[in-house]
Amino acid sequence: MSLESERRIQLKCDHCGATYTYSSESISSLGYVQCQNCAYRINLEGAQPAGTMAMQERYQMPSSAAETGWSEYYIPWKNRPRPIKYEALKLLLHGFAYSLIGLGMYFVLMIALVAFLFIAGIFGVFLFFGLVALAVGGINIFLSSAIWSIRCSSTIGSVAAHGLFLFGVLLVTGIANFSFVFIGALAGPSYYWPIQILGIALFSFVDGVACRTVGLMFEVSKEEEKQDSGLRHAKCPMCGSTYAYAVSSISQDGTVVCQNCNKVFPFAAHSKPSLDAPVEGLEIA
Known part of the structure; x- marks a missing residue:
């Protein structure tokens, strides 16, 4: 089994109900992933995995999270989705x-x-x-x-x-x-x-x-200490789907995991940054 397949987890978005597979590299420094359907931030603290038990057991936290615990990934109140x-x-x-x-x-x-x-x-x-x-x-x-x-x-x-x-x-x-x-x-x-x-x-x-x-x-926030570096779009050469990826989701070898077909592909060097612009959803190129 490849390392990439061992470091993924399926999460269901509380906002739109869509379920996607996320790699551990796609977890932001503040401890959330961004829904690839509606761009809603899914806080990993308290999130319910939607995959099978085997997939949940295979999932590994990033080394920084393993060292400090999920409680250190605090999402400021103003950045949280609130039903x-x-x-x-x-x-x-x-x-x-x-x-x-x-x-x-x-x-x-x-x-x-x-x-x-x-x-x-x-x-x-x-x-x-x-x-x-x-x-x-x-x-x-x-x-x-x-x-x-x-x-x-x-x-x-x-x-x-x-x-x-x-x-x-x-x-x-x-x-x-x-x-x-x-x-x-x-x-x-x-x-x-x-x-x-x-x-x-x-x-x-x-x-x-x-x-x-x-x-x-009197809230204490770590938001000022670590900020996301923005989003960039990349097209998967396997299925042709275009998604917005956080820069932090790019692995050291320059690859990302497609959120549609779960295939690993080299991240396009000419991808366009979208920074804090909202992702309108799945774009099929």
Whole structure:
């Protein structure tokens, strides 16, 4: 079996549904491949191989990925494909999860406040608010990573600033949420619970938007460290199909794997660069 056939994997594009075979050399420095049908970026972190188990087992990660792990191939938020239909549910989950965790942390923080006041007096109040900022920032960093795979800065200063800013935003939404509780209390028993449930759903969504927005303000990105060198078109001499290839997909011997017939052919030296221009799809020359 040739080396080229051992280093390929089939992936299905979440955007257009097309399935293509990709070589390990076609993986960009940021850890994604570009769909050869719609030019959509397929993030390899969490991508589902569409090939057989044998093909999945034959696939080998590039040496750089094997050394650092796929987690190092972080795709910045602004460069990710985001299916809108899942956004609302995940925002609702983010806000609701934060509220539940925050409710549990409230009792812990109250105990800490009493302890700080007993030990350090008025100075303990400042220590307490510092602890609150770290707790709020830490919880949102965890949820942003778990729900959205957003990587936030984890230095103490960043976590504290993260927490203080988010605390201020959620304080405003909390006051607005209190109005729902007050309206529900005045509406009478028959409307109390419907209003409360509506308030929980609405403000969980609002809190989710606030939490994700603040998380993105403290996002850590490697995008500036490594940029793709662009795309170039090449025509396969075996099947006659023309595709756009990332420069990084060209092997050291100057060959690429055709994304239509999977044959290895020398990359055309006179191919035209397309850089960041979108690929309209398969072009048959």
